[in-house]
Amino acid sequence: MARHDRKAYELSDAEQRDLITLIQQGKPLPEQYRFILFEDKREVELVWNGKTRDVCTTVLPFQTLEHIDEPRSETRVQEDLFDSRGRQLRGWTNKLIWGDNKLILSSLKAGPLRQQIEEAGGLKLIYIDPPFDVGADFSMDIEIGGETFHKEANLLEQIAYRDTWGRGTDSFTSMIYERLILMRDLLANDGAIFVHCDYRVSAYIRLVLDEVFGKEQLRNHILWLYSGGGVPQTQMPKKHDDIFWYTKGETWTYNPIFRSYTEGTLQRGRTAVKGENAELRAEGTPINNWWPDVKKITSPTDPEKLYYPTQKSEELLERIITLATNHGDLIGDFFVGSGTTAAVAEKMGRKWIATDLGKFGIHTTRKRLIGVQRELKASDEDFRAFEVLNLGRYERQAYLSVGGRLNGEQKEQALAQKER
Template identity: 30%
Template sequence: MDKNKLFYGDNLKVLREHIEANSVDLIYLDPPFNSNRNYNQIFTSDGKKSEAQLMAFEDTWFWGPEVEDQYIQTVRSGHGSTSSFLVAMRDLLGTSNMMAYLTMMAPRLIELKRVLQERGTIFLHCDPISSHYLKLLMDAVFSPNNYQNEIIWKRTGAHNDAKRFGNNIDTILFYSKGKTWIWNKQYKPHSEKYLSRFKGVDQDGRRWMDDNLSAKGLLGGGYEYEYKGVFNLWRVPKERMRMLDEEGRLHYTRKGGIRLKRYLDENKGGAALQCLWDDIPPINSQAKERVGYPTQKPTALLERIINSTSNPGDVVLDPFCGCGTSIVAAERLGRKWIGIDITHIAIATIKERLQKEFGMLLSPNEITGEPYDIDGAIDLACRDRYQFQLWALHLLGIITEMKKGADGGVDGFHYFQDGNKFKKCVTQVKSGKVSVKDIRELYGVLQKERATLGLLLTLGRPTRNMVEEAAKFGIYESANGRKYPVIQIVLVKELLNHTKFLHTLVPD
């Protein structure tokens, strides 16, 4: 792959149609955990008294006709161990929510193995609710022989539960595709307690602690001889003892003993990293990197993973890329990257993060699946009305509120500043046919919400009667004397053509 790429769509379809076999060096995925929760993204608007929520994704899985069809397809696909796993799990779990979740994950993991190169690695981030099932599924897809680690990340300091121990950890399953893999050993800073053991200091300022050279007490081995008047069973042969002495690495104690000097600067900057990661704090409300996305992981966590099993120029893939922390980490570390997500708000958030941190403006060639013309907009509206609404609102450039289900006629709203006051504008998005009725309903919502302006964002062209009806609701005069229609109609096609709406009040 010669360039970075974002894909907006179902990762199973994207993997099958766009990602070549053996083309990826490292995969990190943080899929929904089957936690039976809906996650909202929180936005704040720099003190402008506006806060809004966008439902980012639903982490809820149910058995239904589509899942049944996926189950049959995967079992019949010829992936022996994975098919056997699904059959066994269905005998155990039946058509439960957990079984629906595993059925969704299985074909995606099969595709992820296909695109991973032979020396590649995969890290699956999950929680205790599903980790034991997912480990069995990973064994089925990648083989138990390619399991490398179960990493435990302490994701929060404390989590108080009334009748059980606090659940404050996540699990990261680390597998390789083959018998060898890219590996760069990682270290963490030594503790103060460990550093305090280096009490010796040479003339050149090098700090050291002494270590035992005696082989007494060890089970077998050792070398028995006298060195400089000290007779002992030593851990090293006499020739090696002389070399250590010539190098100044022996410490002669006051009691006549001989010990080995171990220098602090030879510890490669820290202690070798273990599989318990308790030194990377989670994203809290005060974190500078916080973007308000649910389940956002700290960049340091992804940087550690990427540094461990990839090199600069390698390709990192995240098929559930969310707010793009893996993408940001890969870009910082000089890796190429591929991100996939099924929600527009994820793709929009990633674009904004890349622009803010790196000044990157992704071109249409670098984003696949996001509409860039009216045909693409129509296609998205047919496939997923909710995602079309999110995409269209983002085109308008308004921080807005949007929730699935009954919305009371409000798809979104934003506050704009007029003089020293904040005024409210309500927005409706229409992807189908529109009529005069929609204008009247919008004005009713405007009155109900006590808003100042109403905005109809429409895929279809408004009729002449609609334009005339909107004009009936009059003009709003701002503090600076400018006048704006109370009900405004904006076409998606015009937004795609970057038309400026001089009559529309939007936040600065």
């Protein structure tokens, strides 16, 4: 990082001669001159190897693979969205999109779907849980019918993993930086973003968020606390995740959540602190940014458990969605994994966009959302249709046109995998 005040510094004669010589020789200028010669209003800048302010501007057409709206009884009609059979005719249709979220975000930002997003009220909340496990890739163990199977990453997932972690933290920071800029530009002006990570990358993500959204836009640094697991012999157990809540503008949705008072507080009352006539709030006390009471999925017998490695509990997403949105708002998750964000959004009457690069994540989310539709139908509650989309052969061409990333044999493998 560097701090500078351009007006307070003037080049000496010797420095001017040195710069002229370097320019004439075609040599790079020393780093410190970047802040002296070129105006930049920022006092602090985050710098890493490979940083660029170039952001993807590719706009590709989306291809509909499937439209899913579990039919209702013929007498049930949900406002003006469905016909007498329960088929959705108009209004926002939820989106489950398979592909690289960089291409998806740029296509949503500047493509024809942007108008649909704005007509739906704009994107009010983004929650992301990016791949912050440095040693992980897209391979995983999957339990099906009591048996465990190992799923290997396909070629395009391997490319994505290399782009994310090929140079360690530098490449991860570049990956998340570009995507956060695209997400910021896609958010409504009164929208918010919650970014979930752990100790391995939380420091980097916090600084990137400060640069992309502005450090004054940080609303809360939330600590999600949990227990369980083994006991390390050489250090304390690591038992919390970080969730950073930023807003795009100066207005945003905040719905406070209250918890019950402790037994001790109820016994003492409030008069000792607030005066003789003070009373405890009927709704309880507001929660703070320290969350020890939200479930983490650990038990194999947990009915929510889908054996997806990065699965988060519905209780966690329900809290975030309650805090930052209202009924009918549009929510996005661009690393959706097992589909928790979409499932909770559907149950809470929110619209949603969910994307993932992993085909297994898309299949898991699709199956889960069909189950949610059936649950809501059985209880005679409202739900929306959703469509499964991808960028089709256009995304494949975008992958294969990047020079040097794939050799001939790899291109053939990629083509075959995308066709499947």
